[in-house]
Amino acid sequence: MSAVGPEAPDLSAARRHAAAAVLDAGTLAYIDGGSGLEETLRANTAAWRRLALQPRVLRDMTVVETATTLLGAPVAAPVALAPTAMHLLADPEGEAATARAAERTGTLLVASQAANRSWQEIADAAPGALRWTQMYMLRDRGLTRELAAYAKDSGSRAIVLCVDGVALPRRSRMDGNAFVPPDGMPFPNLAPASARGRGVELGAAVSAFDPAVTFADLALVKEWSGLPLVVKGVLHARDAVECVDAGADAIAVSNHGGRQLDGCVATADVLAEIADAVGARAEVYVDGGIRTGPDVVKALALGARAAFVGRPALWALAAGGTEGLASYLGELQEDVRRTLAFCGCTSPDAVRGDHVRLRPGP
Ligand SMILES: Cc1cc2nc3c(=O)[nH]c(=O)nc-3n(C[C@H](O)[C@H](O)[C@H](O)COP(=O)(O)O)c2cc1C
Numbered sequence: 001m002s003a004v005g006p007e008a009p010d011l012s013a014a015r016r017h018a019a020a021a022v023l024d025a026g027t028l029a030y031i032d033g034g035s036g037l038e039e040t041l042r043a044n045t046a047a048w049r050r051l052a053l054q055p056r057v058l059r060d061m062t063v064v065e066t067a068t069t070l071l072g073a074p075v076a077a078p079v080a081l082a083p084t085a086m087h088l089l090a091d092p093e094g095e096a097a098t099a100r101a102a103e104r105t106g107t108l109l110v111a112s113q114a115a116n117r118s119w120q121e122i123a124d125a126a127p128g129a130l131r132w133t134q135m136y137m138l139r140d141r142g143l144t145r146e147l148a149a150y151a152k153d154s155g156s157r158a159i160v161l162c163v164d165g166v167a168l169p170r171r172s173r174m175d176g177n178a179f180v181p182p183d184g185m186p187f188p189n190l191a192p193a194s195a196r197g198r199g200v201e202l203g204a205a206v207s208a209f210d211p212a213v214t215f216a217d218l219a220l221v222k223e224w225s226g227l228p229l230v231v232k233g234v235l236h237a238r239d240a241v242e243c244v245d246a247g248a249d250a251i252a253v254s255n256h257g258g259r260q261l262d263g264c265v266a267t268a269d270v271l272a273e274i275a276d277a278v279g280a281r282a283e284v285y286v287d288g289g290i291r292t293g294p295d296v297v298k299a300l301a302l303g304a305r306a307a308f309v310g311r312p313a314l315w316a317l318a319a320g321g322t323e324g325l326a327s328y329l330g331e332l333q334e335d336v337r338r339t340l341a342f343c344g345c346t347s348p349d350a351v352r353g354d355h356v357r358l359r360p361g362p
Pocket of ligand 1: 030031044082083085112114134162232254255256257258259287288289308309311314
């Protein structure tokens with residue numbers, strides 16, 4: 001404990017605590033954990049803490065708006081739900097419960113390809129929610145093409161192609177073993193329409209990801225889906241530029257929450273250089289260790305249009321279902337609003353690069 005007492009809990013800490021009381025240890029380890037030594041998992045949150053906001057004052061903060069747009073669609077705040085697998089682990093209604101919370105709070109939901117509910121079921125559960133769909137390039141290009149079209153037909157407004165799945169990570173908290181989901185857990189969005197009801201097994205799904213994916217495939221995914229393309233898992237400015245040259249509409253700076261390559265850069269440490277390199281040609285987002293309103297505003301100052309949260313949403317969902325997730329998202333939005341006001345910004349667009357700087361010292 002430091003001289004000033006214990007660290008203050010962030011908004012998600014109570015949800016994590018409540019989730020730990022209802023989830024079994026293996027499920028909690030799957031959600032919380034990272035790969036390898038979990039260096040990157042820790043670095044993600046630490047990197048936000050190393051940055052300090054530098055507020056501006058005397059700017060009339062009577063009215064502060066958090067609303068913004070993502071690829072042209074309105075959202076209540078520049079904070080969104082990252083794609084995470086298997087929401088049945090956290091709620092008996094799975095992604096339907098998540099979608100309702102997103103709808104209620106005006107939050108963008110990115111539905112995972114490893115969701116337990118079909119993309120159409122997720123759409124039907126919350127028709128008013130803005131939804132994008134995360135996909136992997138599968139070895140079976142014909143199936144990938146069919147699923148890209150399915151994403152569009154089920155009302156998704158963009159495809160988020162996750163490109164950091166080219167090898168299998170070693171997840172240390174699982175003793176080096178892959179997490180084994182409960183029997184019968186469905187993965188409908190990895191199956192062709194004819195087998196969607198049954199879905200596929202997780203093992204089959206993971207071995208279906210194509211490690212041969214390259215920049216040249218980005219145009220294909222755009223063509224197959226007819227939707228804007230977000231490339232998720234970019235950590236290098238030159239890759240970001242190459243994605244945009246190849247047709248990407250947005251870049252999600254992400255290391256998968258420290259779950260893939262351990263020992264790699266924290267997202268906060270590379271965001272600015274990537275956003276600078278991309279400039280106005282594409283939107284840039286970030287995820288990894290985002291926990292508070294100040295984290296979100298730091299991300300905006302470094303050039304992101306929005307920040308995404310992964311684990312905290314699953315904790316909130318496990319702890320309190322739709323209600324619990326909606327209240328967490330509402331509190332996070334309120335934290336963004338108060339942070340904007342303290343920074344002298346009446347909207348997300350007013351945040352500038354000089355609202356953030358590195359803290360001095362070690
Ligand atoms: C339990 C869990 C499952 C995930 N599943 C997926 C997935 O199916 N697809 C994907 O693109 N990213 C997935 N991610 C990564 C998230 O989209 C996001 O990059 C990461 O969680 C952000 O870090 P944070 O959890 O610190 O907020 C998953 C993350 C977690 C924690």
